[in-house]
Structures are given as C-alpha cells and as structure tokens.
Amino acid sequence: MLLQVTESAQKKYEELAELDKKHFFHPSTSFRQQKAEGPGFIFTEGKGIYLKDIRGREVIDSLSSLWNVNIGHGREELAIAAMEQMKKLAYSSTFATNSHEPVIRLAAKIAEMAPGDLNYTFFTCGGSESNDTAFKTARYYWKMKGYKNKTKIISRGKSYHGVSIGASPATGLFPFRDFPGLSQDHLYVDSSIEALKEMIEREGAENIAAIISEPVQGSGGVNLPPSQNFFKEVREICDQNDILFIADEVINGFYRTGKNFGIDNFDVVPDMMAIAKGITSGYAPLGGVVFTDRLKDELTELTEGNFYHGYTYSGHNTACAVALKNLEIIEQEKLNENVNLMGAELLKGFKYLEQTHEEIGNIRQIGLLGAIEIFKDRETKTTFEEPVSLKVVEEALKHNMIGRAIVYEGQDTIAFAPPFCITKDEVEKMISIIDTSLTAVKQRL
Ligand code: PMP
Numbered sequence: 001m002l003l004q005v006t007e008s009a010q011k012k013y014e015e016l017a018e019l020d021k022k023h024f025f026h027p028s029t030s031f032r033q034q035k036a037e038g039p040g041f042i043f044t045e046g047k048g049i050y051l052k053d054i055r056g057r058e059v060i061d062s063l064s065s066l067w068n069v070n071i072g073h074g075r076e077e078l079a080i081a082a083m084e085q086m087k088k089l090a091y092s093s094t095f096a097t098n099s100h101e102p103v104i105r106l107a108a109k110i111a112e113m114a115p116g117d118l119n120y121t122f123f124t125c126g127g128s129e130s131n132d133t134a135f136k137t138a139r140y141y142w143k144m145k146g147y148k149n150k151t152k153i154i155s156r157g158k159s160y161h162g163v164s165i166g167a168s169p170a171t172g173l174f175p176f177r178d179f180p181g182l183s184q185d186h187l188y189v190d191s192s193i194e195a196l197k198e199m200i201e202r203e204g205a206e207n208i209a210a211i212i213s214e215p216v217q218g219s220g221g222v223n224l225p226p227s228q229n230f231f232k233e234v235r236e237i238c239d240q241n242d243i244l245f246i247a248d249e250v251i252n253g254f255y256r257t258g259k260n261f262g263i264d265n266f267d268v269v270p271d272m273m274a275i276a277k278g279i280t281s282g283y284a285p286l287g288g289v290v291f292t293d294r295l296k297d298e299l300t301e302l303t304e305g306n307f308y309h310g311y312t313y314s315g316h317n318t319a320c321a322v323a324l325k326n327l328e329i330i331e332q333e334k335l336n337e338n339v340n341l342m343g344a345e346l347l348k349g350f351k352y353l354e355q356t357h358e359e360i361g362n363i364r365q366i367g368l369l370g371a372i373e374i375f376k377d378r379e380t381k382t383t384f385e386e387p388v389s390l391k392v393v394e395e396a397l398k399h400n401m402i403g404r405a406i407v408y409e410g411q412d413t414i415a416f417a418p419p420f421c422i423t424k425d426e427v428e429k430m431i432s433i434i435d436t437s438l439t440a441v442k443q444r445l
Pocket residue numbers: 066125126127128129131160161162163214218219248249250251276277
C-alpha cells in the first residue's frame with residue numbers, strides 16, 4: 001500500500017499545493033482544512049473507475065467523481081469528438097434563431113430518450129442553471145397565464161438542487177440554503193402525500209408555481225421515494241391544483257438508475273426535466289431542461305416577443321458534440337445494460353455487508369446508485385453519537401478507494417455511484433474495501 005513517491009513528483013506536488021492554498025477557492029470545502037492541509041489529491045489522469053494523482057497514487061472513484069463520470073475516465077473517443085468539433089467550430093451562438101448541428105442532434109436524441117411528450121430542450125452548463133431555468137420558466141408561464149402570484153416552489157426535505165441563487169433556496173438540505181438574501185418563495189415538505197396536500201391547502205395552490213423532486217435523491221443520501229406510487233400521486237396533485245411538476249434528473253438521468261431517466265421507474269411524465277452530469281459523463285460541462293410539447297405550445301401561444309433567458313454557453317457546440325459521442329458509446333457498448341447487471345452485484349455486496357456487520361442496515365440500490373447506512377442499533381435505527389461513515393471512508397482511502405459519506409440531518413450513510421463500465425471484480429473490490437475498513441473502524445470505537 002505504501003507508495004514510493006519520486007522526489008520530483010513530491011516536489012511538483014509541494015509547489016502546486018502552495019499555489020492551491022494561496023489561490024484556489026475550492027467549491028464545497030472547509031477553508032480551514034484547505035489552509036492546514038492543502039490539496040489531498042492533485043489528480044492527473046484516469047482510466048475506467050480509477051483516478052491517478054500527481055504522486056502516482058491510484059484510487060477507485062466509487063462515486064464517478066460527482067455522480068457524473070458515468071462512462072468512466074479516460075475515454076479517448078470523447079477527446080477526439082471534442083477535438084474534431086473544436087477544429088471545425090468550437091463555439092457559435094444559439095441565441096435568437098441561430099443553431100448548429102450538434103445541438104440540434106442532441107435535442108432530438110434527448111426527445112427520443114425522454115418519456116411522454118418531453119421533446120423540447122433548453123441547454124445550460126450544469127444542474128443549478130437547469131433548475132434556475134425551470135423555476136424561472138414555471139413562474140413566467142403562470143404570469144403569462146394571468147396568475148402572477150403563482151411563484152412558490154415546493155421541494156422535498158433532504159433534496160439537493162444546486163447552489164445558484166435560484167437553486168440554493170430550493171435545496172431541502174439546510175446547510176446549502178443557510179445564506180442570507182435568498183428568495184423566500186420556497187417551501188419544504190416531508191416526503192409524504194398527506195404533508196404535500198396539507199401544504200398546498202395551507203399555502204394556497206394559487207401561490208404555488210411548481211413542485212421539484214429528484215426521482216431518487218442523490219446528495220441527500222440516495223433515498224428512494226416512500227412508495228412506488230408516490231410520484232403518480234404527486235403528478236395527480238399537480239394536475240388537480242395547476243402546479244407544474246419538475247423532475248430533477250441531474251444525477252438520475254441517462255441510465256444511472258438503470259432506465260433512461262429516474263422518473264421512468266415510476267411511470268410518470270413530468271412537465272419539465274432538469275438534466276446535466278451524465279449527459280456528457282463530465283467530459284464537458286452541459287445541462288438542460290426538457291419541456292413537454294404541451295408547455296412548448298402554450299409558451300409559444302403566450303409569448304409575443306422574445307423569451308429573455310439564455311446563457312452564452314446554452315448549447316455549446318463542443319459540449320453537445322461530446323454529449324452525442326458519450327451517449328452513442330454508452331449505447332453501443334451496452335454500458336446502460338451493465339448498469340443493471342452491476343447494480344445487482346452491488347446489491348449482493350450490500351447484503352453481504354449487512355449479514356457480516358450488525359451495524360449496517362437500510363441498504364438501498366437502484367441501477368448503479370446505492371447506499372448503506374450505519375447504525376449503533378439497526379433495529380431501532382439509533383445512530384452513533386459521531387458519524388462512523390466518515391471514519392470508514394477515511395479508512396477506505398488507506399485502501400485506495402475514494403468513498404462518499406453522507407451525514408446530513410443525522411444520517412450515517414455511505415453512497416455508491418461507480419462508473420457504468422465497472423466490472424464484477426471491481427464491485428467486489430469496493431465491497432471488500434468497505435468490509436475491511438468498517439472492521440478496522442469498529443475495533444477503534
Ligand atoms: N440537482 C441535483 C439532483 C444534483 O445532484 C446536482 C449536483 N450534485 C445539481 C442539481 C446541481 O448541479 P451542478 O452542480 O451541475 O450545478
């Protein structure tokens with residue numbers, strides 16, 4: 001396990017670490033940890049489920065980095081697709097009536113994959129911008145229909161929808177919206193139909209623009225909906241109350257749950273779908289919002305002049321070319337089918353861990369998205385005073401795996417979302433590292 005770091009690699013690391021500490025404001029970080037420790041890994045390359053850092057250390061990327069490198073690291077074809085597009089035309093505007101082939105083909109591809117009449121895509125650079133766009137358009141739609149008070153957005157507890165000024169206050173997880181000056185037009189509801197009905201009754205449907213939900217929650221701990229029918233009921237409530245339903249597919253979309261989109265698991269067609277991450281497997285920043293034909297037609301009817309919303313990089317030529325190649329490879333190599341096959345292996349591994357460790361419970365898996373939870377007493381669902389998952393993940397790192405602990409709101413969870421190219425041996429390796437790491441941590445408890 002101990003790695004011989006060459007003197008020159010160590011020197012380069014130290015030089016970069018100093019610069020990092022001084023100049024790089026990291027996303028989602030602890031200022032103090034960065035100041036004290038500097039960068040943990042300075043990644044230089046990747047292959048499949050593995051990442052390599054500047055000091056030559058190779059580690060398993062058990063979460064596909066940020067649930068996004070779905071195809072796996074180091075796919076040269078995507079680099080070639082980017083290069084070919086860049087050589088021809090790296091970027092051109094899509095404002096007004098301007099267009100280009102990659103964005104047209106990609107929008108058509110998304111329509112082919114998306115459920116129901118979700119056929120019309122607006123492009124962004126990522127998930128937060130997608131949710132901003134969905135909220136802005138929902139409010140605009142109601143205003144144009146003459147309901148200017150229909151502005152509130154309902155989100156579920158433990159939800160994550162991004163960090164922009166529009167997406168932060170929609171995020172149920174408290175630390176992400178604990179910033180001053182955010183919009184108050186947001187409501188948070190427990191994941192129950194009764195609670196949702198009560199909220200709509202209390203707040204008045206005439207004040208609510210939309211409900212947003214991840215079909216399977218990611219950052220909140222990989223949480224499946226409370227019942228198979230949950231989203232059907234949400235859809236019905238939305239229809240009865242003239243509320244738009246937005247599915248946040250930023251993690252779920254593009255096969256992560258084993259189906260094209262997360263919402264396909266529940267046979268529901270939302271009014272809008274926010275997409276990002278897996279569309280390019282992270283090889284280029286790209287996101288979007290997919291609208292139904294019904295909404296498209298109504299927006300067309302309601303809007304006389306311009307719809308004044310668009311990002312410079314909406315439908316970026318190179319990013320769209322990369323997305324098309326990414327989706328083509330995933331289909332050609334049947335990596336989408338591998339999601340279900342390896343998902344079953346992951347569940348087998350979780351069951352083994354549950355049998356081996358009486359602390360593990362509440363296991364969940366859908367496609368290559370899964371989590372285990374750690375309890376002091378799994379019968380009563382009592383957790384340890386200090387989250388154990390953080391220690392297990394720390395230990396797993398010694399065995400060369402980057403794991404993801406989720407400890408918001410009293411949870412003690414380890415989440416898994418490996419690249420779709422993962423093999424059975426690699427799934428077993430991840431499970432075995434967790435097994436060994438948990439055993440070691442328990443001895444110290
Ligand atoms: N929605 C969901 C469900 C997400 O998981 C994320 C990112 N983790 C976002 C939105 C925000 O996406 P981005 O970080 O690309 O802005």
